Amino acid sequence: MKLWGGRFEKSTEGLVEDFHSSIRFDQRLYKQDIQGSIAHAKMLGYVGVISESEVNQLVQGLDEILGDIEAGKVEFEIGAEDIHMNVEKLLTERIGSVGKKLHTGRSRNDQVALDLRLFLKTEIDQTKSLLQNLIQTLLQLSEEHLETWMPGYTHLQKAQPITLAHHLMAYVQMFLRDVGRLKDTRKRLNISPLGSGAMAGTTFPLDRGQVARELELDGVTLNSLDGVSDRDFALEFLAAASILMMHLSRLCEELVIWSSGEFQFISMDDGYSTGSSIMPQKKNPDVAELVRGKTGRVYGDLMALLTVMKGLPLAYNKDMQEDKEQVFDAVDTIKKCLLVVEPMLWTMQVHRDTMASGAKGGFTNATDLADYLAKKGVPFREAHELVGRIVLQCSKKGIGLEDMSLQEYQGLSPIFQEDLFSSIGIEHCVRARKITGGPSPETVAEGIRESRKVLEKLLW
Template identity: 45%
Template sequence: MAKNTKKPWQGRFSGKTDKFVEGFTSSIDFDDRLYEYDIQGSVAHSMMLNSIGILNNTELKKILSALEKVKKKIESGKMVWKDSLEDIHMHIEHELIELIGDTAKKIHTGRSRNDQVATDIRLYVRDEIINVHESIIVLQKTLITLAEKYSKSIIPGFTHLQVAQPVTFGFIMMAWFFMLERDKARYIDSYKRVNISPLGAGALSGSSHQLDRDYTAKLLEFDGSTDNALDSVSDRDFIVEFISNSSLLMSHLSRFSEEIIIWCSTMYNFVDLDDKVCTGSSIMPQKKNPDVLELIRGKTGTVYGQLVNILTIMKAQPFAYNRDNQEDKPALFSCVDTVIMSVQAMNICFENLKLNENIAKNAAKKGYSTATDFADYLVKKQIPFRDAHEIVGKTVAYAVSKKLDLDELSMKDFKSFSSLIEEDIFDFLNVEGSVNSKQTSGGTSYEQVKIQIRKAKKIIKEYEKN
């Protein structure tokens, strides 16, 4: 059999494509990762062509057998990638023609690379939504473990990087759990917009063949078919949405990383990271650096950049398909790889984190962190909050001038600011009392953190069951 060297669109052209142009327009160096989805789409399309009489049973059998051989050749590493064949679609079609000749040329009936690639990417994004989702669940489980272990371990809560109020470490872990829960929900909500089949839309206007789009959608386990052929091949909203969701997830991971980087610094020393997730310095022998967390923080910029990338690619394209869209895949693939690696790296860091409980608790006692509890105490004595705020502010200023903590002041000192202050004030000025007074739903009291942990476990159990 003669080697098939023609390009699928070569009939219109009399001259050869410049070698540089072949390399410049080729996408096989990155879209080869779509091979499995491209083959899935070709299987479904071929079965549909058989169902409407375009392919007979013998031809279908030959095509399906050949597609399986191509898949095995790719997975064995024996496929030779060529810029002259442009992309994964043409490589697979070329291999089919080499294997079964003219029968393979029928497979593109009623199909354009426009709806073909749109189908491939939707299948790919659909799988990656699940992969990211499952990676987040693993991370959430680790956060639950830490929350349980340190549910009563007190650490300062901050605003403006100043000590604000005492909280528990378990409380913070639960805050991060529920941030990730929103991330998970965004991915899952987008799934229904991804899981719609564009196959059969053709180049932009549909097909004159009586294609059964619902059948191919069912074979590929899509929820249905797209409503408009022009929109089907032009739409990359689902990629934008995936990268946007990923940007929010990376923002959260970056914030977690920043907190831990600060906490494990020499000046804070609230937490220790095991040696296995740290690196050293080439010149300073004493250094133990949280490089994994710093890289997560840095890689957040990569994902943000891909969001700007895809939005810019899409912003001024005339309908329908344009070659600009070839660049959607590097943006998407980079985002997927970065996000999954970052979630996994974050999880490894959490698994190797230890809270220095005494240091954290002592830090929570500083900075007059129970001042708000003092004000709440006065409110319970029927003093309006704004007046209570002023009384406490003056008391703190006095304590600062004397270089004393609030619980080191005498009753005489307290009485000089309000006659309503009694000996029981000292029950409200210790960090344990402060933490346990926060009994409102979602608060940092020991009991409320237990409730949050129970809810978190229930959420994970429901996901795993479904």
């Protein structure tokens, strides 16, 4: 008989029972469910709802069930619907009628809201740790490539010369923001809804604060309707996860491009590449491509839960059973991606000469030539127009700005002097950009030091 079956005269249809059950996926919450139940049992004893002896029986029984689940000795039942009722059924079978007292003053509605919060709290901590490893790898690579010259791009067209360190540090800033978003999400979800009951609390004198403290939560929800129906914390996590995946996807897209035969800026390690079943020569950046592809999966998780929640009246509705699979999928996806991207970066081979050669092409020093004129008093718009004509002339001749003679330059403007060539050298173009956030090696080195400080603060 169902634990809620007293009101019913007829058994649930088998088809409905299978459709209704969530144990296939929410069994993943077994640890959080048992943690919450132990805290609830201790509190029931503290406020005098059950005896100390009963508390001890409940806690011991729950501890034993936890151990058996982790040892693979428990087979969950679809007929018991979900993890909450499976655990309660196992407990009652072990310790008898005392197990039936565990649910006093509690509903599955506030129980699952607590479980999901506890689950995400742990998963966010683990994700932040993986992000920390990725950021530290990027910082280390940036230190190693402070003077690895490369072209920077806008519209995928060569724009200005930068360094690989400067490029990688852009991703450091993105991932630092991701850590901050996860930290903010964790702070907001770290409160206990237990005690909200089904939707209107309970007449039992529960000490909600004690349960929160036992579970290392910062407080309790202040409205029982919101306590059971809120999934903002899950949506916020999925939103943060989607942005994180977008950053990973952008990085992987660049690795795919850089490893192509047309660029040849990097070579992916054999351990993070695959071949073709028909083309013997192929070495494909499949790992980076798959991370890029999995980004859409996490976006889908966010959109699915937003869609589930968009029209729900207060308070709990069965639709909300659809929250967990989205959260579980996003958690698994981002952790797997972070685990594989970090060593993929460590093991890639950077072709410094090819990058430097690329920085010299495409008139990446044109802005510096315009700046040269502006520093000599030519209004920048006039300088811009003149350099544009010079670029057109060089383009037709198939030469670079540094290949024109001084005489040719002076034929266009007497302002040009011998010092113009040092001003448009690729290394000078990079080193001269010492403004905060710029690509000069010393500026980037300072950015690395500051980013390490920011990371340390975010991890507290």
